[in-house]
Amino acid sequence: MKRIQLGNTVFEGENDVYLLDGETTALVDTGVALPDVRADLEAGLAAYDVAFADVDAIVLTHWHPDHAGLAGEIQAESGADVYVHEADAPLVNGDEIPLTEDRDLQRETFDRWGIPQADQDRLTAFFESVSAGLSGRPADVTTLVDGDELTVGGVRLEALHLPGHTAGLTGFAFDPREVAGHEPVAESDGSTPTEELFTGDALLPKYTPNVGGADVRVDAPLAAYARSLARIVERDADAAHPGHRWRIDDPSRRAAEILDHHRHRTRRVLAVLDADGPSTPWEVSAELFGDLAEIHILHGPGEAFAHLDHLDDAGVVERDGTAYRVVDPDPDVDALFPTTRLDDAVDGSD
Structure with a gap:
């Protein structure tokens, strides 16, 4: 090989x-x-x-x-x-x-994640330049x-x-x-x-x-x-x-470390909602990742959405339009993820 x-x-x-x-x-x-x-x-x-x-x-x-x-x-x-x-x-x-070539899917997804129009335009221009x-x-x-x-x-x-x-x-x-x-x-x-x-x-x-x-x-x-x-x-x-x-x-x-990383990131997402109130995936991603450019204009709010969606499915947050708000202020975040034999051996971070 x-x-x-x-x-x-x-x-x-x-x-x-x-x-x-x-x-x-x-x-x-x-x-x-x-x-x-x-x-x-x-x-x-x-x-x-x-x-x-x-x-x-x-x-x-x-x-x-x-x-x-x-x-x-x-x-x-x-x-x-x-x-x-x-x-x-x-x-x-x-x-x-x-998605990079499907304008209708782009608009539906970007609007659902709360991406501002100017940033949607920047991302679309990136897609056109590289795709x-x-x-x-x-x-x-x-x-x-x-x-x-x-x-x-x-x-x-x-x-x-x-x-x-x-x-x-x-x-x-x-x-x-x-x-x-x-x-x-x-x-x-x-x-x-x-x-x-x-x-x-x-x-x-x-x-x-x-x-x-x-x-x-x-x-x-x-x-x-x-x-x-x-x-x-x-x-x-x-x-x-x-x-x-x-x-x-x-x-x-390595897999256990990444799994623990997502537990930590879920706690950070909840901390953003606790501090800022109802927020869109785009607003949460700004707190997690700061300013975004190129493909990260897609990946940042997409990652935030994945965590918010996970919390929504668990009844910890609920969606109202494009924003999510906390409904369970003290969730057991660890219980939202699979347990593995290596959980006690890793200490992940965001």
Whole structure:
């Protein structure tokens, strides 16, 4: 297994594409459909004597362009099978268009979150400046669901549906002993690891993946993501290979840290409502994140909405128009999230 890092100035930093080159050749994710990123990927593959035409299969963790954008172009050159979860398939095969291109969905979402018109205009202008061509050529896809198994690049992968960041985000568990050219890091007791994960953006080593704004199709996005994090904790894999930056050597602990981060952030959201009274997601995001620019004009209020929506579902706050107000002044925030075996071992922060 080889990690190829691609430039990414639009989203969350360098993308990771993984090359599996055993009995056949496969990629996990592809990068965004921009000429310089395509060149990065072509050069990265060429270092291992692989060209786009040699790719037999592409496994996508989710639909976002920085992970799926080049899938259609590579498929056109190679005839590769493209696998993606059924919930994200319509945004890869072209049956649906994303929020960045859907003006009606933009207006409905931005108004519901209370984003001022001037900031809506700034965000729309950002979309227009960067979104053209990012999603690339539509791909013919083979859909998968949780628990499906497929063998690509000589490696057997088990699909783990981990929604939250997107509706169909899927991780893939594999036995590192099956992977050609991959040297698993031995455990402290000298034993050989038996499970590692590709996690896409479900688990990142530096940032906490956005929920709420990253895919507005997700129902109860924070609740979905919290369950996904708890699942990663309990899976207890030996390592994770994320969609950005570097390998995570203790994915269970990292997942528990992010889960605790969301408990802390929920308390901060409640503190904003206590101090300011009824507030919109945009107003809450201003208190949480300050001034926002570019993609964060979407992600900031989206994140605030995800927390407010979670509290609304639990009966802690209620929505009145675009604003939310507290109805339970002393909630048990911990009880709003799954419990895991590592809860006492982490001390997250916002």
